[in-house]
Amino acid sequence: MAFSFSNKQLSELLRNVAAVYQIKNKNQFQIRAYELAADSIEHSTSDIKTLWELGELDSVPGLGESLRGYLDELFSKGKVKHFDEIFEGIDKNVFELLKIAGIGPKTAFKLTDAGVKGIADLEEKIDRGTLLRKEFSEKVLTNIKAGIGEYKRKSDRILLPVAQETALGVIKYLEKHPKVKKADTLGSLRRMVSTVGDIDISVASEAPEEVIKYFCDYSLVDRVVESGDKTATIALKTGLRVDLMVQPPELYGNLLQHFTGSKNHNIKIRSLALKKGYSVSDNGVTEVKSGRVHKFTEEESVYKLLGLQFPSPELREDTGEVEAATEHKLPTLIRPTDLKGDLHTHSSYTDGKNTIQEMVESAQNLDREYIAITDHSYPNLDYSKRIKEIEQINYSQDKIRVIKGLEVNINVDTTLQIPDEILAKHDFNLVSIHTSFRQTEKEMTNRIIRALENKYVNGLSHPTGRLLLEREGIEADWAKIFKFAADYGKIIEINSFPNRSDLPDLLIREAKKYKVKFSIDTDAHHVDHLKLFDYGIALARRGWVEKTEVINTLPYSKLEDIINLSKN
């Protein structure tokens, strides 16, 4: 008898242990070990329980002998005696209160100790004034109350384009100030993570106090959370937080470097720097012995001083890029200008908003060399009419080639939604899952591989089927699917649509190991969507993808060799 725990549940459990250790004033490095293990599990592409079953837990970084032992106990007995002892005397409401910004483990503990039963109860007790006492001053409670308000207004994370739009508004406002020399995004936004929790912005200026005051006066501000000499945080009316970091222009490179990488990237860089005798921060790179400070206007110089190849922001996640940069073996990442055409788009024949003609004209205006119109496999569709229309467009002009494509549903019984005779009349057929997302891993893997076995099928689109902030992706044996795709020349799509961003970056890295060929597509359902390539490119770069691994970097003439296009 074994007990099941998802990666998310496991990382939450370890984070809770870390929180209680903080309350109990345990060794800070022990606390960090638990947090690092939680991060590692949360970001793992493999199911931790499956790894445990295979006896491969030691492949997970951050899981040492002790933690592997605890997980072993957890999976076999359903609980861990050591953890139960740790949690003894700790009200479980502590963990709910931690969701409020500004409340950490110690404050959460003090609040539950004072009888608080959760977030709603906390708000009520603050309003009634029953919490006011020495350890919770008026100011502290006002701050917490504002934090609760923001928690209720905002969703956990927002999609990258939404964050970018908000950030652009702030940056445009900042750039109007005469003392602002430069302004950029930082953090997860600059790394182009598909969902973003808050917005970080950098400014180069000789007059930080003036800029910070100006920032706090931004029209969409709900409240100023904090503001000091060189940084400030505001909460917008939407509940979203914006952090500002200011440094003089001669330290702007150091600032960008300090606040772009993930927490673990930064820790690794600074540890590595220490071994070389440097202390790295946004105030410069200091030679520990002499105290000499290196200031840089460009962040490239920081990495150069440390003897590292420059890692593009998208790579700075501590997933091997620091090691690769040490050996100067970072990949040459694909760029937006490398893409020659789009291989996944829809028209008004199915659920697209524009006609084929309109889609083609827009694609041509965007300098695409080709576009595949891949409408859904609706059983009642007039396929001959659609094919004829595409052929006529190709006949009438030679500026852009239109590829007759389809996006075919894979039925739950592994068959395809339409017969082979229809597929055979098209030049590019993608398959995808649009129903029954919750099959077992084994069933789903079989379903996808059966579909890819069809000789008329060229590739798999939006492979995991995830919808960010809405729906988890399917469970499947990706290693098996990637191996099959690589062996039989089937393409795995990187879907640019921001709420899909599918494959996820870590699975792209997995797929690369099997030498899978990708396509980067927009999945456009409207002419405006044809511009979404940048998000697919960003995702591919986060997955370390190079130009040569993506088939639609090829010109039409070379593409024909790969997908056997019929002459039309």
Next chain:
DNA sequence: GCCGTTTTCGGCCCGACTGTTTTCAGTCG
């Protein structure tokens, strides 16, 4: 509690801001 091009012990990234703090703890990124 983890980990190793200073390996099985002794280290473990760096700093800003707030509150009420006269030197620091808590929180955050």
